[in-house]
Amino acid sequence: MDVTWIPGQADVVVGIVVIAVVGGALWWGVRRRGAAKRSGGALASTAPTAAGRSRVTVASGTSPATPGSGTSQAADQPEESAGRFARRRERLGGGLGTALAGFFGRRDLDRGAWEELEEALLMADVGAATTSQIIAQVQARVGDGQRSAREALREALLEALDPDADRSLAVGAPGDGDLAAVLVVGVNGVGKTTSVGKIARLLVADGHSVVLGAADTFRAAAADQLETWGARVGVATVRSHTDGADPASVAYEAAHTAEQDGADVVLIDTAGRLQNKSGLMDQLGKIHRVVSKVVQPREILLVIDATTGQNGLAQAQVFGQAVPLTGIVLTKMDGTAKGGIVLAVQRALGVPVKLVGLGEGADDLAPFDAHGFVDGLLG
Secondary structure (H helix, E strand, C coil): CCCCCCCCHHHHHHHHHHHHHHHHHHHHHHHHHHHHCCCCCCCEEEEEECCEEEEEEEECCCCCECCCCCCECCCCCCCCCCCHHHHHHHHHCCHHHHHCHHHHHCCCCCHHHHHHHHHHHHHCCCCHHHHHHHHHHHHHHHHCCCCCHHHHHHHHHHHHHCCCCCCCCCCCCCCCCCCEEEEEECCCCCCHHHHHHHHHHHHHHCCCCEEEEEECCCCCCHHHHHHHHHHHHCCEEEEECCCCCCHHHHHHHHHHHHHHHCCCEEEEEECCCCCCCHHHHHHHHHHHHHHHCCCCEEEEEEEEEHHHCHHHHHHHHHHHHHCCCCEEEEECCCCCCCCCHHHHHHHHHCCCEEEEECCCCCCCEEECCHHHHHHHHHC
16 A cells, blocks of 8 residues: 555654744734734834845834833923023023124224124124125114114114014924924034934924934934934834935835824934035935825924034035925034024025024024024124
8 A cells, every 4th residue: 555645753743833834924914913003112114225125113202211120211391492592592692792892882883893893793604795784784774873783783683584484393283183294404413313302302392293213324323312312202213223224215114104103293314414425415305205205394404503604504505405495403502603604594595594502401402583592692
C-alpha cells in the first residue's frame, strides 16, 4: 500500500507553525485597524520617503512619566495669549528712544537734527526706504506746531506699521469643525522648532486642539525636540524615526491624522534650510502641495531672528518667492535686536508681523501689538 500521503511528525509541526503565523497576522491586522479608529493613541503608520518606506508615528500628547512614580505628568497650563505682549513690553529695551534723546530735546530741528534722526533709524534696521518715508511724515507733522518731535515720530512709526492690519492667526474658532493648517518655515538657527512649540502653547491657551507635524527631518533631534514641546502641553506629534526622511510625507501624515482626529489645527514644522539652496527651497513648495491635498494651508509663517537685521530681510524675500507667506514670527526681540526690522520686513513682504519672541520662557511668544511695540521701542 502506498503510504506516502500519510503526514509525518515534521509535516504536522510545519502545519501548526503555518497556522499560527497566519492566525497571528490576521489578529494583528484586526487589532491595528481598530486602533486606527481611536484618536490620541500611539498609532504607527507608514508613509513613503526619499529614503525608502520610513516609519511615521503619532506620539500621544502625554508627558513622560516621572521617574519612580509610574504615572504620566499632567500637561502644562499655558499662559493666556491676551496681555502677553503688554506684560513683556519693557523687554524691548527702548533703544531707539535712547538713541534719539538728543533729537527729542532739540528746540530747533535743523538739518543736523534730521540727519541725527535718519542715522538713528538706519542703525535700528528700519531700512532706507522706510526711513525716508518716516522722516517726511515727521517733518510734516511738526511743521504745524501742534505736535512735539516725539509725538510726531510715534505717529509716523505707527502708520508705517499699519496698526489696523489683521495680525490674528487664521485658525478659526476652537471646536468649529474646520481644520486649519499652519506651516512654519525658516532657516536653521532662528528658533523655528522652538517657535512651533510655543505657537502650539499659544493655540492651546486659546482653547484649540492641535496636532504637531515634525517635518524638519534633516536636523538631528528636531523631531524629539518638537515631541517634547507637544508632550508638555498635551498635544500629539506626528514624526518619523528615520533621519533624512521625506518631509512632505511627514507633513501629509500630520494633516491626515489631524483630519481623522477632528483637531482644530495641524501645526507643521518644516525642514530648516538655507535660503540660497534652490533644491531645498523647492521642497517647501512640495510640502505645501502635499498638505493641500488634505487641507489648504491658511497660514504660512516665516520665522526670522530679529538680531540678524537686514540679513533677516534678505531671508524673508527669498522665502516669499518660494511659498505664499501670510505672516512673520520675529524671535529674540528681547535681546540685541534693534527693532526696526519689524518695519522693514513688513514693507518688503507686504505681510504683517504676527508674533514676537520676548524671552526664552515657554510662554514668551506673544501676539504682536503695534502700539505697544512703538511705545516699547521709544522707551
